[in-house]
Amino acid sequence: MKRIEDFTVIGHHWLNYENFLIELEAPEELPDIRAGNFAEVLLKNSPGTFLRRPFSIFEVDKEKNSLTFYIKVIGKGTRYLGKLRKGEKLNIIYPLGNAFSNPYHDKVLMVGGGSGIAPFVLLGRQLREKGIRMTFLFGGREKDNILMTERFEEFGKVFVTTEDGSVGEKGLVTQHSILAKRPLEYGMIYTCGPDPMMKAIAHIAKQHQIPCEVSLENTMACGIGACLCCIVETNTGNKCVCTDGPVFNVNDLTWQT
Ligand SMILES: Cc1cc2nc3c(=O)[nH]c(=O)nc-3n(C[C@H](O)[C@H](O)[C@H](O)COP(=O)(O)OP(=O)(O)OC[C@H]3O[C@@H](n4cnc5c(N)ncnc54)[C@H](O)[C@@H]3O)c2cc1C
Numbered sequence: 001m002k003r004i005e006d007f008t009v010i011g012h013h014w015l016n017y018e019n020f021l022i023e024l025e026a027p028e029e030l031p032d033i034r035a036g037n038f039a040e041v042l043l044k045n046s047p048g049t050f051l052r053r054p055f056s057i058f059e060v061d062k063e064k065n066s067l068t069f070y071i072k073v074i075g076k077g078t079r080y081l082g083k084l085r086k087g088e089k090l091n092i093i094y095p096l097g098n099a100f101s102n103p104y105h106d107k108v109l110m111v112g113g114g115s116g117i118a119p120f121v122l123l124g125r126q127l128r129e130k131g132i133r134m135t136f137l138f139g140g141r142e143k144d145n146i147l148m149t150e151r152f153e154e155f156g157k158v159f160v161t162t163e164d165g166s167v168g169e170k171g172l173v174t175q176h177s178i179l180a181k182r183p184l185e186y187g188m189i190y191t192c193g194p195d196p197m198m199k200a201i202a203h204i205a206k207q208h209q210i211p212c213e214v215s216l217e218n219t220m221a222c223g224i225g226a227c228l229c230c231i232v233e234t235n236t237g238n239k240c241v242c243t244d245g246p247v248f249n250v251n252d253l254t255w256q257t
């Protein structure tokens, strides 16, 4: 059941010059939230940002009754969120969208790039409860783009690639040795990040017949299936990423991988 509520900022922490975590306290007891769900945030006092902005739910703290978002500054709206102070209010619609499914295998791989690592803390927590073994593979242009690896080490091994080789293996995530040499170790791949990265991962998954789910970050407006601006083409027709997704099985998408 969707809710529209005014949350209070209770934490704000810059991780580097363009990424931060923002923690929001809910006015009512939080509902169940599943990995993959997202929220639409209203930027009430930000000039020129009429539409809500979608963000994956990064962390849920039932004791503090709070949600945390991991945000990368890319435009007006995210810059506004970066300037918020403790005590300020934010109106959000949540929990939106579907969720990642449980794997039929005890060993999975999660591949993320940029803010695409955001849904994987909740997914890590969910799968750990089921005894699933997890490996994480994160990519970025350089060292500064690789953040919070320690957060994921509590769930499993973390591997990294950077395009300039400043940390981890040099190259793209798709070139990392765990994918190049032993992809069949994984019974399921989850991925979130830039479209070209997800398409390349989907291609590898299809080649090796490994089930693969992608969390799409299409540009959104309403977030509730009304404006049709977030459409993705699937084998069963056009679907709204905000209501039918954001998580899709790659075999359902008409992507040319
Ligand atoms: C389901 C979902 C979950 C998301 N989760 C996160 C998250 O956890 N953390 C995070 O940092 N971001 C996330 N995003 C992306 C985030 O919504 C956008 O970065 C944000 O809306 C940009 O707002 P802005 O006002 O700062 O930028 P704008 O001023 O609106 O845009 C700046 C530039 O970025 C482009 N742009 C805007 N939105 C997107 C997008 N979705 N994909 C690609 N390009 C875009 C615009 O075309 C423009 O060129 C998510 C998006 C979706 C759909």
Ligand code: FES
Pocket: 219, 220, 221, 222, 223, 224, 225, 226, 227, 228, 229, 230, 231, 240, 241, 242, 243
């Ligand atoms: S954002 Fe409006 S239909 Fe998806």
